[in-house]
Amino acid sequence: MKTGYLIDMDGVIYRENHLIPGAVEFVAALLVTGTPFLFLTNNSAPTAEDLAVRLRHLGVTGLSARHFYTSAMNTADFLDETHPNCTAFVIGEGGLMAALHERKIANDAISPDYVVVGEGAFTAEKLTKAHELIEKGARLLATNPDNWCPVSSQKTRPGAGSIAAFLEASTGRRAYYLGKPNGYMFHSACRKLTEAALSPIGRVVMVGDTMETDIRGAVEAGLHSYLVLTGSTQFEDVGDYVYQPTRVLQSVADLVEEVKTGKTPENAESPALGSNRHSGGKLGMRHQTDVLALYKPRPRPAMTK
Numbered sequence: 446m447k448t449g450y451l452i453d454m455d456g457v458i459y460r461e462n463h464l465i466p467g468a469v470e471f472v473a474a475l476l477v478t479g480t481p482f483l484f485l486t487n488n489s490a491p492t493a494e495d496l497a498v499r500l501r502h503l504g505v506t507g508l509s510a511r512h513f514y515t516s517a518m519n520t521a522d523f524l525d526e527t528h529p530n531c532t533a534f535v536i537g538e539g540g541l542m543a544a545l546h547e548r549k550i551a552n553d554a555i556s557p558d559y560v561v562v563g564e565g566a567f568t569a570e571k572l573t574k575a576h577e578l579i580e581k582g583a584r585l586l587a588t589n590p591d592n593w594c595p596v597s598s599q600k601t602r603p604g605a606g607s608i609a610a611f612l613e614a615s616t617g618r619r620a621y622y623l624g625k626p627n628g629y630m631f632h633s634a635c636r637k638l639t640e641a642a643l644s645p646i647g648r649v650v651m652v653g654d655t656m657e658t659d660i661r662g663a664v665e666a667g668l669h670s671y672l673v674l675t676g677s678t679q680f681e682d683v684g685d686y687v688y689q690p691t692r693v694l695q696s697v698a699d700l701v702e703e704v705k706t707g708k709t710p711e712n713a714e715s716p717a718l719g720s721n722r723h724s725g726g727k728l729g730m731r732h733q734t735d736v737l738a739l740y741k742p743r744p745r746p747a748m749t750k
Contacts, residue, residue: 446644446645446646446647446648447479447480447481447642447644447645447646447647447707448480448646448647448648448649448650448707448709449480449481449482449483449635449638449639449642449646449648449649449650450475450480450481450482450483450649450650450651450652451482451483451485451631451634451635451638451649451650451651451652451663451668452482452483452484452485452651452652452653452697453484453485453486453625453651453652453653453654453655453658453659453676454484454485454486454488454496455486455488455654455676456653456654456655456673456675456676456677457652457653457654457673457675457676457697458471458472458484458500458505458697459500459503460675460676462503463503464503464504464505465675465696465697466696466698467696467697467698467699467701468505468696468697468698469504469505470698470701471697471698471700471701471704472505472507472508473507474700474701474704474705475704476507477705478704478705478707479643480704481638481639481641481642481646482512482638483512483513483514483634483637483638483641484496484512484513484514485514485625485630485634485651486513486514486515486516487515487516487588487589487591487604487605487624487625487658488515488516488540488564488594489515489516489517489520489537489538489540489541489544489563489564489565489588489589489605489624490517490537490538490539490540490541490563490564490565491515491538491539491540492510492515492517492539492540492543492544493510493511493512493513493514493515493518494510495539495540496510496513496515497509497510497512497513511641514633514634514637515540515544516563516588516589516605516623516624516625516630517537517540517541517543517544517545517563517588518544519588519623519624519629519630519633519634520541520544520545520561520563520586520588520623520624521544521545521547521548521550522548522633523623523629523633524545524548524550524559524561524586525548525549525550528558528559530549531550531558531559532550532551532552532553532556532557532558532559533545533550533551533552533553533557533558533559533560533561533586534552534553534554534557534559534560534561534574534575534578534583535552535560535561535563536560536561536562536563536565536567536571536572536575536608537561537562537563537564537565537588537605538563538564538565538566540563541561541563541564541565541588545561554574554578556578556581556583557578557583558583558584559583559584559585559586560575560578560579560583560584560585560586560612561586561587561588562575562585562586562587562588562605562608562609562612562620563587563588563589563605564588564594564604564605567608572608572611572612572615575612576612576615576616579612579616579618580616584618584621585609585612585613585616585618585619585620585621586620586621586623587605587606587608587609587620587621587622587623587624588605588623588624589604589605589606589622589623589624589625589658590605590606590609590622590624590626590627590658591604591605591606591624591658592604592606592607592610593607605624606622609622624658625653625658625659625662626657626658626659626661626662626665627662628662628665628666630662631651631662631663631665631666631668632666635649635666635668648668648669649668649669650668650669650670650671650691651663651668651669651670651671652671652673652697652700653670653671653672653673653676654672654673654674654675654676654677654678655676655677655678656672656677656678656682656683656686656688656690659672660672660678660686660688660689660690661686661688663690664688664689665688669691669692670690670691670692671690671691671692671693671694671700672690672692672693672694673694673695673696673697673699674693674694674695674696675695675696675697680693
């Protein structure tokens with residue numbers, strides 16, 4: 446049976462507006478071999494169509510909207526499944542609005558069932574309105590818990606988690622956070638992956654660059670997890686976490702041959718230190734007490750709560 450892949454985007458396929466070396470070959474291998482895969486992103490601002498176009502402009506071809514699953518889509522699925530015919534006051538951009546519209550969740554600025562917070566431009570007026578609606582009884586829902594999002598290697602912007610945290614503080618109400626690492630995101634993505642596959646999937650692997658979202662969510666959902674070192678989490682930081690990835694890779698380029706052959710390298714998932722290039726060990730799980738796991742100041746708070 447085949448391996449299916451859930452793949453983060455920013456830090457795994459591209460950084461800013463530049464493809465990560467090996468990304469084109471990795472996606473091409475997935476497409477040529479008919480390997481089931483789905484790009485999984487916490488960014489609720491773009492639509493799936495937007496993401497397909499962006500990757501095409503960057504040089505990754507052969508993708509369509511069906512290859513993407515965003516936190517906005519996940520939020521719409523959650524509300525449609527748990528509260529059909531509900532209404533929502535939305536703080537977010539086009540991707541979130543489009544996903545809710547597709548599930549026939551009406552925008553309501555008078556008496557909504559939910560205040561839904563995603564990425565994007567927000568104003569003091571919108572925050573005040575959301576505050577008032579929550580005080581009147583609307584429930585607070587965030588598309589993801591990311592407190593900040595990368596804009597460039599030197600710049601970040603507020604994420605949905607920080608906006609929701611503002612409303613938590615002002616209203617005294619707790620938000621419910623969807624997106625990675627919430628298990629609902631992973632189980633929904635696995636279901637979509639299975640539905641789209643032409644043959645049974647033997648296992649599902651999450652490929653991501655962030656311990657707090659990609660790897661934690663995969664571990665809690667019972668999936669294999671591959672951490673790539675081209676994004677948020679650095680090799681020396683991995684040992685700080687109680688949960689650990691199944692494998693640590695330099696980049697998705699390390700997976701190209703594996704996807705083409707359908708064979709995982711021998712001992713690749715043994716409990717050894719991350720990579721031959723770092724420690725002389727085999728690609729695999731790093732123990733949390735590794736000597737490289739030193740306490741050190743962090744440049745900003747953790748991405749999620």
